[in-house]
Amino acid sequence: STRASAILSALDIPTDPIELDGVYDGEWKGSGDVLESICPATGEVLARVKSASPKELHTAIVKSREAYSQFKSVPAPRRGDIVRQIREALASKREELGALVSLEMGKIRTEGVGEVQEFVDICDYATGLSRMMNGRVVSSERPGHSILEVPNPLGVIGVLSAFNFPVAVYGWNLAISLAAGNATIWKPAPTTPLCALAITRVVSTVLERNGIPGAVAALVIGGRDAGEALVQNKDIDLGMNGFSSPFSALIFILFHPTSVSFTGSEAVGRVVGKVVQARFGKVLLELGGNNAAIVAPSADLTLAIPAVFFGAVGTAGQRCTSTRRLFLHRSIASEFLSRLQSLYESLTPGDPLVSSTLLGPLHSRAAMGIFGAAVADLNHTGAEILAGGSPWSGLETALRSGNYVQPTIAIPSSLPDTQDGIWTTERFAPVLNVAIFDELEEAIAWNNAVPQGLSSSLWTRDLRDMGKWIGPAGSDTGIVNVNVGTSGAEIGAAFGGNKSTGWGRESGGDAWKQYVRWSACTVNYSDAAPLAQGVSFTV
Numbered sequence: 001s002t003r004a005s006a007i008l009s010a011l012d013i014p015t016d017p018i019e020l021d022g023v024y025d026g027e028w029k030g031s032g033d034v035l036e037s038i039c040p041a042t043g044e045v046l047a048r049v050k051s052a053s054p055k056e057l058h059t060a061i062v063k064s065r066e067a068y069s070q071f072k073s074v075p076a077p078r079r080g081d082i083v084r085q086i087r088e089a090l091a092s093k094r095e096e097l098g099a100l101v102s103l104e105m106g107k108i109r110t111e112g113v114g115e116v117q118e119f120v121d122i123c124d125y126a127t128g129l130s131r132m133m134n135g136r137v138v139s140s141e142r143p144g145h146s147i148l149e150v151p152n153p154l155g156v157i158g159v160l161s162a163f164n165f166p167v168a169v170y171g172w173n174l175a176i177s178l179a180a181g182n183a184t185i186w187k188p189a190p191t192t193p194l195c196a197l198a199i200t201r202v203v204s205t206v207l208e209r210n211g212i213p214g215a216v217a218a219l220v221i222g223g224r225d226a227g228e229a230l231v232q233n234k235d236i237d238l239g240m241n242g243f244s245s246p247f248s249a250l251i252f253i254l255f256h257p258t259s260v261s262f263t264g265s266e267a268v269g270r271v272v273g274k275v276v277q278a279r280f281g282k283v284l285l286e287l288g289g290n291n292a293a294i295v296a297p298s299a300d301l302t303l304a305i306p307a308v309f310f311g312a313v314g315t316a317g318q319r320c321t322s323t324r325r326l327f328l329h330r331s332i333a334s335e336f337l338s339r340l341q342s343l344y345e346s347l348t349p350g351d352p353l354v355s356s357t358l359l360g361p362l363h364s365r366a367a368m369g370i371f372g373a374a375v376a377d378l379n380h381t382g383a384e385i386l387a388g389g390s391p392w393s394g395l396e397t398a399l400r401s402g403n404y405v406q407p408t409i410a411i412p413s414s415l416p417d418t419q420d421g422i423w424t425t426e427r428f429a430p431v432l433n434v435a436i437f438d439e440l441e442e443a444i445a446w447n448n449a450v451p452q453g454l455s456s457s458l459w460t461r462d463l464r465d466m467g468k469w470i471g472p473a474g475s476d477t478g479i480v481n482v483n484v485g486t487s488g489a490e491i492g493a494a495f496g497g498n499k500s501t502g503w504g505r506e507s508g509g510d511a512w513k514q515y516v517r518w519s520a521c522t523v524n525y526s527d528a529a530p531l532a533q534g535v536s537f538t539v
């Protein structure tokens, strides 16, 4: 369509019906299976992309290893300057890249642009970090000794990212990984190859201009096979012919893998975690969220209602931080729900590229299936459906093949502290389950009653509620907000979740410390060689 070709040509991506190379390791190539990029709003095929063959995957790993050997000796502030140049290059194409995210992933325009902004922000952060990745000097118990904690580059970082944030999540990892002196191999979700191509073009242009080997930021587009090959070091070793370990250290970032069912994300994460751990690699997991918002009696509803609306409906419910559970105090419940319902009723689905659209399509047919199954479960178990409850019909012609569903609010028949899958399973779709509480302690217990532990938010103006919420008897999630929704975290804080979310932390905070190898270096500058703990060992 002209809509698609305008966006692609603004990013110099050929729009002819040719097959695009999906591998970059310093050179562009691709001779594996062909993947299709499908527009979630219209169903049209946007492009065909040649994925990595097993041989190309191995070559990319070898080249990343070589690139790392060179890059690790580049001084960190110089690496930071390269990240700064990537930031400039991304910012100059913010609108174009944002439009591509909307076109291929399906999120609305402002969120597509916001995702590019998130990459820009983390580049700023990593540039600053490149002059601040400091270790400490520790007091030694021995005279004339110093103990230094030294961070050094780690190795090759494998990044497996999901469809829902096809730009920002890679950005978090790339920016910090580069500042830390590593090479990165990216395997994006197979359904968002164009975002990955466009980003890698921007990044590789900067690297090449600076004389840095392109394989410092390698790209291997592929499906499950490529992911497995990356995760299973053993196979790669065999193919590598003589290298003891192509990944001296390896971090795997795993968000919800595409076209895997809702149990899939945790299930696949469990496998990845075990496989990487079995060879003592490093693993960083970001798995499912099942995030709750709690509204206390003192909450300012004019803030809380739109925030819950955005948390549940924004990105069509496909953020790992999306609000999926809502616990309302009995005193405000009916007012809250009727105002929230009116907001839901005001929604009309539209082309995500049109700036007034608030509700775009789900990303894929698989996501439609997840939505359908969630709603069917609610219906079978006698839940009360307050809004939505089916796919969207009566769409304008251009969008009839799009993956549009009605955002849904339900009051399940069970209580949120049961093991009922309606409450305990992450459904990657805009379905919000509601329950009513009388005491804050009860709502906090419900918040903590699920396996996942990513994000949560409390709406209150009572300082005592806040104290409880962020304290030892409070929320057990990795992100704990007060009068701020569950989604939309800034890059400066560490992002990640506890429990079955995988305990990983990315982006800000101390996350960078995982992207380096730490050594405690004891240096003796005295003329004696005393042993620690006063041990004596003289003949």
Ligand code: UN1
Pocket (backbone or CB within 6 Å): 118, 164, 165, 169, 255, 318, 319, 320, 321, 322, 486, 487, 488, 489, 490
């Ligand atoms: C994700 O949903 O996979 O906090 C990442 C947020 C975004 C990142 C979400 N900054 O919602």
